[in-house]
Amino acid sequence: MVTRRRLVAAAVLLPLARTALAQTCGQVTARQTEGPFFKPSSPQRVTLIEPGAKAPRLVVSGRVLARDCQPLKGALLDFWHADEQGDYDNRDFRYRGHQFTDADGRWRLETILPAVYPGRTRHIHVKVQPAGGRILTTQLYFPGEPENQRDGIFDPELVMRMSGRGEGAFDFVVG
């Protein structure tokens, strides 16, 4: 009887679990403008921290998932953001770098907290491209930033989950 009851419970719960997963991964991550400061051919690296940088450190991590929640191995993530003064490096590659997801679709970026620059709230730019797939250009945001509500590009769906000030998480879902 116990076994039978368990089977019935499993039969009820499995579709529920599928629904929950579908809700998590079904929505493709929103696209955003790349802005004026993207530069191709960034170096491959997981840390962007410059020697001697005194700005607060930031670690951002997450996964790249397909719409059916499958983790995507070998997806390209190309990050760029403003430095501690709110400036982009348009001559060289400071605070620019790309990396690829591991077998579980995971990525991890070590960097500094980008400064806010006039006209925008605090953000990180990123291009995500599944192997052989279409590029998703978007931006990541920080919760609780005063400028979020005044920034016309800001999208609450692109806010990272933060543990403390220095650790953010975000899963990209690509179509």
Ligand SMILES: [Fe+2]
């Ligand atoms: Fe920007």
